[in-house]
Amino acid sequence: MVSYDEDNILLNAMYIKKYFPVKGSNKPGSEKKYVKAVDDVNFAVYKGETLGLVGESGCGKSTLIRTITRLIEPTEGALFYKNEDILNISSSSLRKLRKDMQVVFQDPFASLHPKMKIYQILEEPLIINKIGTKEERKKMVEDMIEKVGLKKEHLNRYPFEFSGGQRQRIVIARALITKPSFVILDEPVSALDVSIRSQVLNLLEELQQSMNLTYLFISHDLSVVEHICSRIMVMYLGHIVEMGTREQIFEHPMHPYTKALLSAIPRVNQKDRQERIILNGEIPSPVDPPTGCVFKTRCPYRTSKCDTVPENYDVDGHFVKCHLCEEGV
Amino acid sequence: MEIKKILGNKSILIGGGIFVLIVVCAVFAPLITKYAPTEIDVNRMLQTPSAAHWFGTDAYGRDIFSRVVYGARVSLIISISVAAFSGVIGCVIGMFAGYYKRAESIIMCIMDGLMALPSLLLAMAIVAVLGNGMFNMILALTISNIPRIVRTVRATVISVKNLDYVEAARSMGASDARIMWRYIFPECISPLIVRLTMTMAFTILEEASLTFLGLGLSPETPCWGIILSEAKKYIRTSPYFLLIPGAVVVAVVYGINTLGDGLRDLLDPKLNK
Numbered sequence: 001m002v003s004y005d006e007d008n009i010l011l012n013a014m015y016i017k018k019y020f021p022v023k024g025s026n027k028p029g030s031e032k033k034y035v036k037a038v039d040d041v042n043f044a045v046y047k048g049e050t051l052g053l054v055g056e057s058g059c060g061k062s063t064l065i066r067t068i069t070r071l072i073e074p075t076e077g078a079l080f081y082k083n084e085d086i087l088n089i090s091s092s093s094l095r096k097l098r099k100d101m102q103v104v105f106q107d108p109f110a111s112l113h114p115k116m117k118i119y120q121i122l123e124e125p126l127i128i129n130k131i132g133t134k135e136e137r138k139k140m141v142e143d144m145i146e147k148v149g150l151k152k153e154h155l156n157r158y159p160f161e162f163s164g165g166q167r168q169r170i171v172i173a174r175a176l177i178t179k180p181s182f183v184i185l186d187e188p189v190s191a192l193d194v195s196i197r198s199q200v201l202n203l204l205e206e207l208q209q210s211m212n213l214t215y216l217f218i219s220h221d222l223s224v225v226e227h228i229c230s231r232i233m234v235m236y237l238g239h240i241v242e243m244g245t246r247e248q249i250f251e252h253p254m255h256p257y258t259k260a261l262l263s264a265i266p267r268v269n270q271k272d273r274q275e276r277i278i279l280n281g282e283i284p285s286p287v288d289p290p291t292g293c294v295f296k297t298r299c300p301y302r303t304s305k306c307d308t309v310p311e312n313y314d315v316d317g318h319f320v321k322c323h324l325c326e327e328g329v
Numbered sequence: 330m331e332i333k334k335i336l337g338n339k340s341i342l343i344g345g346g347i348f349v350l351i352v353v354c355a356v357f358a359p360l361i362t363k364y365a366p367t368e369i370d371v372n373r374m375l376q377t378p379s380a381a382h383w384f385g386t387d388a389y390g391r392d393i394f395s396r397v398v399y400g401a402r403v404s405l406i407i408s409i410s411v412a413a414f415s416g417v418i419g420c421v422i423g424m425f426a427g428y429y430k431r432a433e434s435i436i437m438c439i440m441d442g443l444m445a446l447p448s449l450l451l452a453m454a455i456v457a458v459l460g461n462g463m464f465n466m467i468l469a470l471t472i473s474n475i476p477r478i479v480r481t482v483r484a485t486v487i488s489v490k491n492l493d494y495v496e497a498a499r500s501m502g503a504s505d506a507r508i509m510w511r512y513i514f515p516e517c518i519s520p521l522i523v524r525l526t527m528t529m530a531f532t533i534l535e536e537a538s539l540t541f542l543g544l545g546l547s548p549e550t551p552c553w554g555i556i557l558s559e560a561k562k563y564i565r566t567s568p569y570f571l572l573i574p575g576a577v578v579v580a581v582v583y584g585i586n587t588l589g590d591g592l593r594d595l596l597d598p599k600l601n602k
């Protein structure tokens with residue numbers, strides 16, 4: 001069982017912001033504009049858990065993980081990994097950190113070098129992190145490829161010779177070969193057919209057990225997260241609007257956005273049906289997000305209060321950024 | 330499969346054929362010519378083409394065919410050196426300019442400045458300052474060709490550096506040096522080869538233009554610009570002095586450019602679309 005004690009925190013992200021300057025907006029006379037891809041995001045990841053991050057396409061999920069892995073620098077905020085301030089460490093300790101914190105990227109087609117054989121692809125993280133001799137590395141690569149359910153013969157092939165599901169297994173193998181403790185999975189199954197999704201999800205769960213991994217699992221689809229995550233964060237337009245355990249999110253969703261996402265999941269069981277909320281309108285541009293509550297333009301419960309920024313209400317460890325929760329609805 | 334593709338590409342066959350022919354002529358120049366290019370003979374001045382002197386003889390009785398063949402040597406030495414030097418230097422600068430945002434603005438500012446000057450003018454100015462000589466000529470043409478190569482390499486680096494698999498390498502902890510060398514440089518090779526072929530063709534023309542204007546190499550050197558420049562006095566009386574060597578220059582430049590086009594089709598299918 002995962003303990004949610006303060007001293008079991010693996011990664012702590014505080015007030016993370018990432019603003020991208022909009023090109024051409026710095027001409028004299030015009031106001032400088034930013035894409036507010038991630039805005040004031042707070043969360044902790046506990047050792048051994050699977051934390052889900054859900055949100056529509058473009059809400060800033062990938063940007064958030066690129067920020068917390070320091071592939072891009074946050075505009076503002078603090079980041080602690082194993083109690084170490086990782087925003088202020090030397091580039092050599094940052095590289096060491098990367099061995100322990102691996103990313104499985106969104107697109108299994110684009111994230112493998114097209115001209116490298118699978119063997120080279122899997123050996124690369126070991127070489128980069130100076131792990132083992134040539135023979136030891138060979139053994140590790142061969143072990144790993146079998147662990148993800150592929151065969152040694154596959155090592156001599158190029159990425160284009162594999163299907164999407166197989167490629168995703170290779171990407172997973174590459175992320176796990178350095179024996180990390182924290183793995184960030186950016187929509188690991190979105191590019192895959194529904195039929196292979198559950199295979200890959202099962203594989204991820206098995207590996208989590210056997211290798212003692214902590215996952216941050218990103219998806220735009222709540223139904224995928226339901227099976228694998230113990231806690232879930234819901235992201236909208238760069239903000240975390242709701243965060244809680246799986247039960248809290250699925251059984252007592254509080255934010256209208258979460259309710260809308262949930263009601264979009266087809267349910268077999270009539271009793272499980274939530275009140276149906278259909279979102280009207282488009283997701284606003286992150287360049288000009290609504291003032292006050294970011295969700296107000298699409299919210300069916302909008303009131304005059306929504307023009308002010310909602311607090312992050314804490315209802316028994318269930319966090320919601322919505323004025324409706326003020327009275328404890 | 331690769332060989333079939335190469336043989337199926339007409340541009341490579343024609344351009345490559347011309348290029349190989351000119352290289353063979355340059356390398357084996359003493360074997361294919363009967364006269365030394367500097368051999369003066371007052372008894373055979375200004376002869377029209379004949380079996381003994383295929384391209385005729387010039388005002389000093391020198392065999393023009395020999396001079397053209399030896400001129401190919403000079404042209405090739407210069408153009409290959411320029412391609413090699415500007416390729417290496419331009420590639421290094423271009424990689425930095427594309428990879429590091431901070432280096433980019435300064436480097437590109439200098440490169441744009443250099444590009445704003447017509448490259449022939451730039452080369453003339455450098456030769457005028459440094460003086461005549463093969464080395465100075467190579468140096469001048471290298472400098473004037475670097476900006477285009479930097480642009481090509483930089484554009485490739487920018488298009489590659491944010492690809493997912495490069496970011497994946499970075500997230501595994503790969504150093505900048507490793508990313509540049511293993512992930513980005515290999516992608517630059519094809520556009521670089523294409524660009525360098527064009528650079529060679531361009532250099533041959535520039536070298537001919539400079540020497541035609543009397544800059545760069547001493548007047549005794551058998552090189553194409555000087556041959557053409559000497560022939561221009563006789564354009565009315567004996568136009569073939571000018572036309573035959575001129576046609577050779579045109580054919581060589583055409584051949585190398587065609588080769589470049591063919592290589593681009595073969596190596597860089599993206600560039601065509």
Ligand SMILES: Nc1ncnc2c1ncn2[C@@H]1O[C@H](COP(=O)(O)OP(=O)(O)OP(=O)(O)O)[C@@H](O)[C@H]1O
Nearest residue numbers: 020035037056057058059060061062063064220286
């Ligand atoms: N380098 C960048 N420069 C400018 N804007 C960017 C940059 N990267 C991302 N953005 C913008 O930030 C916002 C969030 O993008 P992000 O890729 O994080 O979304 P996402 O939630 O991962 O979406 P998806 O589900 O499609 O992967 C988008 O509006 C995007 O256009």
Ligand SMILES: [Mg+2]
Nearest residue numbers: 061062063106
């Ligand atoms: Mg994404």
